[in-house]
Amino acid sequence: MTFRTAALVAGALGVVLLTVGLIADAQRPPTDVEAVASLDTSVVVYSPEMVEFADESRIGVDGSGEIVAMTARPVDADAWLATREATEVTGLPEWEVLSTQAYEVAEPEPTASPTTSASPSAEASPSPSPSPSASPSGEGEEAEPVDVLSQTSTDLWRQEWSGTDRVAVVASKVPDGETLVIASRDGSPLTTTDLALSREVNDGWITPLIWWGIALTVVGAVALILRFFDTRPLQAKAENWRQGRTGTGDTDADPGSRRARRASGAGLPEASLDEPASPATGATPTTGATPTTGATPVTGATPVTGGSPISGQSPVSSRSPFHPVTGGTPASAPSTGSPRSAQSPAVDEGPNNGEGGRA
């Protein structure tokens, strides 16, 4: 398989990945969802289990008029709901759906009546207080607003929230173990109840998939384009240019240059430490009056004291690349005419010498 074929295959794969990624991105499921159930009763109930299930989520109910959300002990809510038609939210079968059913009061455990014994009293008990219920208004008159919640006792409700046409309660606001009862104050049917939920969506792969698809598609596209053009002239030009830049051929070395000498196999110059280096005054670019400075790549430039010339007694070999470089120390005295001319260009001609200095 040639490079071009591999690129084309990669491009085809890239198109597939890109397409899948874009479709997935367009269909990416939302993190925040709202589970909904429709209602047809004026009362909806969230049991303590369902409230616990909702956790930090928001429970909402829509209807018309004032809607009141109340909490009570489960036994009290059961007793209150026993004579009322209500819908209970029972679960979350799907992320967007709440399941409901007609509320059924839990069977109470049989308990003894607190006053089962016969009374020896002959005293009649006082008559009960009159009913607080109001009589209906006369015919033809506009009906007064009905408040079905206040027609009976409200002593059982521990907490209350209310709203017009909608009431929403964060489930965590409902104390543990309490039942949440939501009812329309005028007795009109509620329309919907919803539970706002946040869910985990594992969509971290979509964006990388898209970028990988783009990259591979570009590679394939380039390979495809190049397939329709004869690029050999350009390749030749590029090759020549590259050779011209890199000089990798066995020609082109300037005559007399070091490269030419190296190419011709010229031997390395040998430097003898036994013979004093002859001053090459004429060729020395620096005069003896020039103080040696640290900038001078002098090897064997042992600090000169008292103007003593460096002789062969010195263990320093200018060829030794490992000799401690002391040239950094300025000479204490000018070394005019000193054999320091070992730094002469003659030395410089030895490529190893120069390389040793760089080592």
Place this chain on the structure above:
Amino acid sequence: MNRRIIAIGTGASALLMLTGCVADVPEPVTEAPALEQEAALLEAQSDRIVEATMAELALADEEADADLLTDRIGGDAVTVRKAQYTLASADDGPTPVVLPAEMQAVYSVGADTWPRTLASVSQPADEDSTPVVMLWIQDDVDTDYQLRGWAHMIPGATIPAMAGTTSGAEQLTVDADGLLATPEEAISNYLELLREGEDSEFAEQFTADSYREQLFASREALTETANDAEGEYVDTIESDIDSTYVMGTADGGALVFAPVSVKSSFSVDDGIVEIAGAQQPLVDGDIEDVAVYEYRDLIVLHIPAADSDDTAGVVAADHNLIRITDS
């Protein structure tokens, strides 16, 4: 054809991958968390009840009209208050008993059934008064808690510790065991003590209290007066078990709220019983040689636990005249 297959495959792949993107719906919670506070009424609820009761009472007191006692006050409380309004209507008649609105303690039960009780101990109305113990009853879930009675604490008596709102006090029955005596038995014995006087065999079963001391003192004085007129003085004392409620105390004892009817018949042989002017508004009928004073009292009786070394005793009681008849 190939393009169609590729397109379908690509779309199906994307959808297939997306189905794995969303976590499954959470598992349902199958067990309800425990109630943090099991009392039938929390402090905020009982405060609302007390406040509504006192508002209704204040309105009725202002009008001196017991018919205004409808929602939050009922039973014997209405009967007694109506008699007090009647007495107050007479010249120099006594003013109705002051029921302080400020409470120093409120006790709710943790019962799951009805009727349920709510008791409170008020602040003293003044320096000369003792705190008032009040009793509310809720007959069922659809009716309000109603103030059904009250009684001033016996001087020196102590209300035992009661459970708080975390669990609520236990709603006991009149035949509850685990006590020195069942509430019904204790009431029966105490009423027998009231009938027989200090020499009763039950006198040792109960600590001394000013309620029975005053009853005995009054009986002695009126008996002597009746005897002087060759008449008779008889107390008829009956309990009302149906309207008796029992709350458990924190130490395993019980606090019994027992309505008691007392009829004191005063007769003379030849002559007419003269009713005091302040009591005239309560006279029902023509009083001649017999006058029957009817009282509706509330006795609050503390019964210690069976293993306790304490003695049962009345901690609060009021003697409320409600009517005077001729028979």
